[in-house]
Amino acid sequence: MDISEVRVRKVSQAGKLKAYVTVTFDNQFVVHNIKVIEGREGNFIAMPSRQLANGEFKDVAHPISSDFRDHLQKVVMDAYANENTSEVTEEEL
Numbered sequence: 001m002d003i004s005e006v007r008v009r010k011v012s013q014a015g016k017l018k019a020y021v022t023v024t025f026d027n028q029f030v031v032h033n034i035k036v037i038e039g040r041e042g043n044f045i046a047m048p049s050r051q052l053a054n055g056e057f058k059d060v061a062h063p064i065s066s067d068f069r070d071h072l073q074k075v076v077m078d079a080y081a082n083e084n085t086s087e088v089t090e091e092e093l
């Protein structure tokens with residue numbers, strides 16, 4: 001599966017959330033709202049999720065294998081590092 005496009009929307013507000021990312025696979029399938037989060041040991045990605053009635057969050061879409069997750073994280077973090085567009089606020093998303 002090829003990652004054909006990565007779009008990064010940086011968030012200008014202070015906090016751990018640094019960007020929202022949209023990834024297109026094989027020019028056929030898109031996943032919105034992957035988040036770039038600042039962690040204690042560096043930035044990482046968080047897959048889109050929804051909150052369940054019990055308050056727990058569950059991923060809506062996610063990689064099956066750890067190899068593909070590592071590949072996706074590298075591609076997204078490279079795009080985030082190279083992103084030069086203007087930042088947006090969460091209200092604009």
